[in-house]
Amino acid sequence: MEIGTAPPPRVSGVPVPVLPGEVVSAALADLDLAAEIWSTDAHMAREHAMQAAVIAELARRRAVSRDADPGAGGGPGPDTRAVRPVALADVSDDFVTELAVIRGCSDGEASKLAAEALLLTGKLAATWSELWAGRITIRKARILLDLLGDASDAVAAYVQERVLPAAETCDPSRLADRARYHLYRADAAARDRRRREAERRADIHVERTADGLGRLVIDDPLPLVHAARDALGQHARWLRADGDERPIGVLRSATAFDLILRPWDTSRPPVTAQLVIHAAIGTLRGDAGAPPAELDGQVITAAQCRQVLAELDLLDLADPPAGGSVLISLDDPATARTVAVATRAELARAAGTGRRVRRRGADRGLTDGPGLRPPPPTTAYRPTAAQRRLVTTRDRTCRMPGCRRRTGSCDIDHVTAHADGGPTTCTNLCCLCRRHHRIKTFARGWAFTLLPDGRLVVRTPSGVTRTTRPPGWAHDPEPDPPWLDETAPPDPQQQ
Numbered sequence: 001m002e003i004g005t006a007p008p009p010r011v012s013g014v015p016v017p018v019l020p021g022e023v024v025s026a027a028l029a030d031l032d033l034a035a036e037i038w039s040t041d042a043h044m045a046r047e048h049a050m051q052a053a054v055i056a057e058l059a060r061r062r063a064v065s066r067d068a069d070p071g072a073g074g075g076p077g078p079d080t081r082a083v084r085p086v087a088l089a090d091v092s093d094d095f096v097t098e099l100a101v102i103r104g105c106s107d108g109e110a111s112k113l114a115a116e117a118l119l120l121t122g123k124l125a126a127t128w129s130e131l132w133a134g135r136i137t138i139r140k141a142r143i144l145l146d147l148l149g150d151a152s153d154a155v156a157a158y159v160q161e162r163v164l165p166a167a168e169t170c171d172p173s174r175l176a177d178r179a180r181y182h183l184y185r186a187d188a189a190a191r192d193r194r195r196r197e198a199e200r201r202a203d204i205h206v207e208r209t210a211d212g213l214g215r216l217v218i219d220d221p222l223p224l225v226h227a228a229r230d231a232l233g234q235h236a237r238w239l240r241a242d243g244d245e246r247p248i249g250v251l252r253s254a255t256a257f258d259l260i261l262r263p264w265d266t267s268r269p270p271v272t273a274q275l276v277i278h279a280a281i282g283t284l285r286g287d288a289g290a291p292p293a294e295l296d297g298q299v300i301t302a303a304q305c306r307q308v309l310a311e312l313d314l315l316d317l318a319d320p321p322a323g324g325s326v327l328i329s330l331d332d333p334a335t336a337r338t339v340a341v342a343t344r345a346e347l348a349r350a351a352g353t354g355r356r357v358r359r360r361g362a363d364r365g366l367t368d369g370p371g372l373r374p375p376p377p378t379t380a381y382r383p384t385a386a387q388r389r390l391v392t393t394r395d396r397t398c399r400m401p402g403c404r405r406r407t408g409s410c411d412i413d414h415v416t417a418h419a420d421g422g423p424t425t426c427t428n429l430c431c432l433c434r435r436h437h438r439i440k441t442f443a444r445g446w447a448f449t450l451l452p453d454g455r456l457v458v459r460t461p462s463g464v465t466r467t468t469r470p471p472g473w474a475h476d477p478e479p480d481p482p483w484l485d486e487t488a489p490p491d492p493q494q495q
Contacts, residue, residue: 042134049132055117062092066444085115094443097436098460100402116145123153126160135168143176147183155186232256279305329393330372337453338394340372377425383412391429394470399456400436401466411437415450430456
């Protein structure tokens, strides 16, 4: 198969695998390959411009005037208003979530994409035209979006008029320097305004890096950042002088977390951290081939799970330590539905002594324990503690497609409203963060359906339907692909 030929055939809806070497003909000259690189860049730029145009058109059809009045307590909070891009001021509050569901991405990514689309098709229309023509790349367009997004129409037009003619042959860093020069020349206050806006959006972010590691990112003014790093470096050098032979970078990192968590400080009330671990019994026992576990939504190995539990003194299921807490989720293997959630003590009481009892002369094989069952329904509006425990354990995060907010910051929502006769049962409750709870309750054109096995079906005003399942391998009704079942995992000792 050579460049420009038809796409690969499909077998049962699955594309036939094509190797990279089969896509490009060996007969092409080097200059032909270079031309294909240019052509690919131009095609991607045009497709991005086309996507921006259709997103902007859909956004304009979702005018803010269509938002229903949520009342005094139903509107967005100050945190939501603080991070809402100015470009979306005239767009309905639920449009970003609708775009996220359409694209299968997070609200944050959809918000950025929607703001870019409205800017490109608005005051940065000249940049959009260059992107559509393939004369600038997506990266160059985003440089201008970042610098001119909050500029006035007149300033944006002035800067584009001076930088776009040479943008095609200008490398991205040089384009950014030229755009910044003309921006500050036309608008002397632009730099301070951009700095204040960045400070207003400052936050703390967690980024996953290597397996089992993460990065804590703290936004602050640059002088404070440099001062903090210098102070951490000094603490690390003191540790090195005291004989700690770990690498200096590890010492800086360890010092930073010690200063934040302050494990030595007993003068303040202790801060209790909660870790949510989902693991199979075989994983806890250390069985060969045991499946991975999840720690706060991140996949970890079975060995790492046991290490974490051992450090917390929670690995012994039969002898719970003081202050420890382990919840056990019981799933129905036939329906993949979470039936009950129990502590170790509740599980022991449910099992009873394990004696077999006879009824009417026949050995029924029953134990003398009461067993575990789903929490009973309640006629009240608010869920019971047992219902909240099961629903939060089952859902783990907000159930809106693409949202990963943990259940600790979510509401327990009636999918069929309680006022409309919806019962307060686990089969009618799910976790939704406050933003998506507001959309489900107040936004027009949305439909939410919770199926008996815990799947949530969401339909957007544009007619796109997405289904989310409670996280966890046991809840996925689709079998593993054949190649995953037919071969055992590679043995690390033989590699």
